[in-house]
Amino acid sequence: MNLLEAEGLNTFYGDSHILFDVSMNIPEHEVVALLGRNGAGKSTLLKTLSGALKAQSGTIKFAGKQIERLPTHEIARLGLQLVPEERRVFGGITVHENLKLAAMTAEKPLDYSEIYRTFPRLDERRNNKGRALSGGEQQMVAIARAMIRDARLILLDEPFEGLAPLIVRDLMAVCQQLAEQGRTIVIVEQNVAAALSMASRCYLINTGHMVFEGTGQELQAKPELMSRYLGAAAA
Numbered sequence: 001m002n003l004l005e006a007e008g009l010n011t012f013y014g015d016s017h018i019l020f021d022v023s024m025n026i027p028e029h030e031v032v033a034l035l036g037r038n039g040a041g042k043s044t045l046l047k048t049l050s051g052a053l054k055a056q057s058g059t060i061k062f063a064g065k066q067i068e069r070l071p072t073h074e075i076a077r078l079g080l081q082l083v084p085e086e087r088r089v090f091g092g093i094t095v096h097e098n099l100k101l102a103a104m105t106a107e108k109p110l111d112y113s114e115i116y117r118t119f120p121r122l123d124e125r126r127n128n129k130g131r132a133l134s135g136g137e138q139q140m141v142a143i144a145r146a147m148i149r150d151a152r153l154i155l156l157d158e159p160f161e162g163l164a165p166l167i168v169r170d171l172m173a174v175c176q177q178l179a180e181q182g183r184t185i186v187i188v189e190q191n192v193a194a195a196l197s198m199a200s201r202c203y204l205i206n207t208g209h210m211v212f213e214g215t216g217q218e219l220q221a222k223p224e225l226m227s228r229y230l231g232a233a234a235a
């Protein structure tokens with residue numbers, strides 16, 4: 001079953017046409033990778049799906065409901081949560097208070113204990129201010145906020161950017177765990193190998209056009225696509 005179905009999305013920034021008739025299906029309980037070069041439109045697509053940007057045309061169905069006209073907070077309440085590239089952890093309040101804020105506006109927030117079990121590191125740091133956290137810890141808070149709101153679909157925009165390999169490994173394990181718990185994840189990631197190792201399906205976007213949809217294996221069997229749209233390093 002598809003948790004999300006987007007069809008024919010056209011998104012603009014002012015007069016600039018960025019997404020061209022983009023369609024995407026996200027099966028429930030899976031990890032889906034969204035790949036593409038810098039400037040291809042990945043962040044724009046995630047923002048459009050989460051309602052942060054409104055498409056000029058096209059439809060988005062989430063959990064059986066049309067959401068393309070709903071305000072972001074209602075889309076979030078239905079269980080679709082964007083974790084944007086800029087992590088937006090509040091620096092002046094503690095880890096626990098950051099989680100509390102996220103839980104406040106949720107319909108049925110999860111128990112803090114569940115979050116701290118997933119992120120033992122955040123448990124240790126719960127009374128530390130956001131600004132005292134490392135980049136990896138901030139990313140944990142950003143993901144934990146989506147989790148405490150019991151999001152069914154979590155859109156992760158380059159969650160591993162600038163993080164040390166060990167932290168990336170931990171976060172990848174967390175993403176896998178979230179999927180096993182029945183959540184669905186879309187991940188935008190520059191490291192194609194890492195993304196494909198987590199994802200069952202992937203989409204490839206280029207200059208605002210979806211150019212490939214399939215399994216990671218199917219993509220890897222097409223080195224010409226990989227080098228054309230992702231650069232030689234990915235092939």
Ligand SMILES: Nc1ncnc2c1ncn2[C@@H]1O[C@H](COP(=O)(O)OP(=O)(O)O)[C@@H](O)[C@H]1O
Binds near residue numbers: 013016037038040042
């Ligand atoms: N706020 C904005 N205003 C105008 N153009 C933008 C804005 N944000 C992104 N763009 C343009 O939209 C295109 C897609 O950007 P983006 O979705 O951020 O790509 P990606 O996330 O794949 O790197 C790029 O050409 C970028 O320059």
Ligand SMILES: [Mg+2]
Binds near residue numbers: 042043085
């Ligand atoms: Mg981006």
